[in-house]
Amino acid sequence: MARKLIIDCDPGIDDAIALLLAMASPEDVDLLGITVVGGNVGVERTLANALAVTELAGRAVPVVAGADRPMVVELQTAAHIHGEGGLRGADLPPPTRTAVPGHAVDWLRATLRAAAPGSVTLCAIGPLTNVALALLLEPGIRTALDRIVLMGGAIGLGNVTPAAEFNIFVDPHAAQIVLGAGVPVVMAPLDVTHRAITNPARVHAIRAPGGPVARAVAGILDAYPSKAKFGGEGGPIHDACAVAWILRPEMMSGRTCNVRVDTGDGPSRGRTLVDWWGGDRNGPANALVLDRIDDEAFFALLTERLARYAAD
Ligand code: BDR
Ligand code: CA
Numbered sequence: 431m432a433r434k435l436i437i438d439c440d441p442g443i444d445d446a447i448a449l450l451l452a453m454a455s456p457e458d459v460d461l462l463g464i465t466v467v468g469g470n471v472g473v474e475r476t477l478a479n480a481l482a483v484t485e486l487a488g489r490a491v492p493v494v495a496g497a498d499r500p501m502v503v504e505l506q507t508a509a510h511i512h513g514e515g516g517l518r519g520a521d522l523p524p525p526t527r528t529a530v531p532g533h534a535v536d537w538l539r540a541t542l543r544a545a546a547p548g549s550v551t552l553c554a555i556g557p558l559t560n561v562a563l564a565l566l567l568e569p570g571i572r573t574a575l576d577r578i579v580l581m582g583g584a585i586g587l588g589n590v591t592p593a594a595e596f597n598i599f600v601d602p603h604a605a606q607i608v609l610g611a612g613v614p615v616v617m618a619p620l621d622v623t624h625r626a627i628t629n630p631a632r633v634h635a636i637r638a639p640g641g642p643v644a645r646a647v648a649g650i651l652d653a654y655p656s657k658a659k660f661g662g663e664g665g666p667i668h669d670a671c672a673v674a675w676i677l678r679p680e681m682m683s684g685r686t687c688n689v690r691v692d693t694g695d696g697p698s699r700g701r702t703l704v705d706w707w708g709g710d711r712n713g714p715a716n717a718l719v720l721d722r723i724d725d726e727a728f729f730a731l732l733t734e735r736l737a738r739y740a741a742d
Pocket of ligand 1: 442443444470508511555556581589595596597668
């Protein structure tokens with residue numbers, strides 16, 4: 431039976447591909463709603479982009495606007511990667527759909543309050559502000575969650591600073607709250623997302639079925655701004671890795687360990703301290719941290735699922 435799923439996101443080029451992957455997989459996931467947060471671009475843009483992506487997919491999934499800034503620090507965006515509008519290369523028309531009224535944090539609380547214990551998976555692929563606020567305001571909702579699958583953090587090097595990955599760097603306080611909330615966490619850090627890099631053949635396979643979704647996704651991947659960093663061929667599709675774990679967990683592996691976040695203001699702000707070697711000093715294990723992925727299987731799944739839109 432399809433798993434109930436909520437995606438909290440900040441589209442964002444790779445968020446858009448992650449959403450399309452989830453919406454193309456009804457036998458695996460029943461997407462209850464999409465909540466958006468300020469991150470890659472401001473929340474007005476992430477909202478418009480999430481609506482536009484659902485429209486592109488032809489799926490009337492509820493979309494709700496959330497926090498426009500992190501809990502404590504100022505918002506830092508990543509428009510240099512995602513474009514000023516947040517969907518560089520996708521070339522989507524403005525949405526005609528409108529958001530569900532109200533705030534994403536209230537929508538998350540109400541939806542999870544009404545859900546059976548352990549019946550919902552929350553996939554968080556942006557800064558964790560909405561998720562942390564919902565868990566802080568109403569800790570009881572955690573029982574509805576079987577797990578939080580998040581894209582964020584790094585065992586090794588960061589991408590926004592040498593120490594930190596973007597999602598955790600943007601709202602480190604929220605990330606620490608989520609990791610300490612008592613909900614099992616699966617973390618897809620840069621160490622795993624950087625092992626699944628696009629290349630011309632992979633983009634060609636995604637474009638081949640034709641249709642608006644194939645064009646938009648291939649357009650995003652063609653325009654990927656930092657190909658040189660990854661050997662010139664392409665780049666990672668970070669957020670799609672988190673959704674792919676939910677669809678096919680066997681294609682990735684990692685280690686269960688303690689993770690906490692540097693919430694200080696120094697050069698390591700937002701660093702995920704991953705206690706890979708275990709021991710008691712840093713606290714009990716609170717996350718499955720992924721570090722391996724079968725990249726061929728990942729691109730095969732992504733290509734097969736996205737091709738379904740061509741036949742819609
Ligand atoms: C993460 O940061 C964002 O820019 C991407 O959408 C992804 O969620 C990668 O570090
Ligand atoms: Ca994202």
